[in-house]
Amino acid sequence: MRFGITILPEYRWKDAERRWRKAEELGFDHAWTYDHLTWGGLQDSPWYGTTPTLTAAALVTSTIRLGTFVTSPNFRHPLALTREILALDDISDGRFLCGIGAGGGIDTTIQGGPELGPRAKVDRLTEFVELLDTLLTTDGVDHKGEYFETRNARTLPGCVQQPRVPFVMAANGPRSLRLAAKYGAGWVTTGRKADDLDSWFAGVTDLKHRLDDVVGDRPFDRYLSIDNGTYALSSLAAFEGIVGRAAALGFTDVITHYPRHDGIYAGSEDLLDQIAAEVIPQFR
Numbered sequence: 001m002r003f004g005i006t007i008l009p010e011y012r013w014k015d016a017e018r019r020w021r022k023a024e025e026l027g028f029d030h031a032w033t034y035d036h037l038t039w040g041g042l043q044d045s046p047w048y049g050t051t052p053t054l055t056a057a058a059l060v061t062s063t064i065r066l067g068t069f070v071t072s073p074n075f076r077h078p079l080a081l082t083r084e085i086l087a088l089d090d091i092s093d094g095r096f097l098c099g100i101g102a103g104g105g106i107d108t109t110i111q112g113g114p115e116l117g118p119r120a121k122v123d124r125l126t127e128f129v130e131l132l133d134t135l136l137t138t139d140g141v142d143h144k145g146e147y148f149e150t151r152n153a154r155t156l157p158g159c160v161q162q163p164r165v166p167f168v169m170a171a172n173g174p175r176s177l178r179l180a181a182k183y184g185a186g187w188v189t190t191g192r193k194a195d196d197l198d199s200w201f202a203g204v205t206d207l208k209h210r211l212d213d214v215v216g217d218r219p220f221d222r223y224l225s226i227d228n229g230t231y232a233l234s235s236l237a238a239f240e241g242i243v244g245r246a247a248a249l250g251f252t253d254v255i256t257h258y259p260r261h262d263g264i265y266a267g268s269e270d271l272l273d274q275i276a277a278e279v280i281p282q283f284r
Contacts, residue, residue: 030066076128082135177214236271239279
């Protein structure tokens with residue numbers, strides 16, 4: 001089992017830097033930040049850009065992998081995103097992971113325009129991922145689709161990680177699961193909304209089985225964001241229990257959130273230290 005932590009992009013860098021450093025010092029395998037223009041859970045909080053945040057994080061760490069949780073077509077064009085991916089992969093010396101999903105929430109309409117329905121979102125995601133894959137592996141790309149266009153898009157120099165940066169694909173529905181299996185190096189899910197932890201895990205189990213049917217026996221990483229039925233860092237026992245259930249289901253990675261002072265994901269950094277020292281080694 002590998003362990004990840006999400007650090008929300010809400011802090012001035014003088015406060016954020018120590019969190020990214022600490023994530024590495026505590027032995028987390030990967031660290032993430034949200035890729036939103038704003039987030040419904042903290043709409044009245046400060047919020048900083050994803051790419052500058054990850055760039056700064058790459059410069060103060062050396063081993064931990066860094067990723068977007070998750071980027072989407074809501075406000076990104078594949079060509080512009082390609083340039084950011086190339087830079088992040090280079091600056092981090094090949095430690096960047098690109099989490100990708102269909103997108104939702106306030107980002108869908110904050111820049112104007114109609115909100116797409118579920119089918120159209122998956123159509124757009126499919127074109128987004130296919131074009132992004134091409135741009136990261138091919139120089140001089142002409143594309144004219146329903147949602148995106150490029151004209152002789154030059155994408156040199158290419159990724160540090162070959163043939164390209166790994167995609168970790170968020171997917172719940174049949175079409176997006178097939179897309180994840182085709183283009184992803186891994187799959188990530190937050191599960192479905194549920195009233196209690198057992199119901200949430202029942203939904204996670206169903207999704208995991210659906211992915212397994214698509215992927216088969218080939219190696220494929222499976223990431224679970226574990227703070228949706230409850231906040232996993234609410235206690236040592238809660239974290240240990242949730243991770244144990246995820247491991248039993250065959251997840252290769254779990255992701256929690258760095259504790260905040262109040263509100264959503266409120267918790268203790270002392271507990272985070274204890275979990276890193278006592279619980280995480282049990283699942284290595």
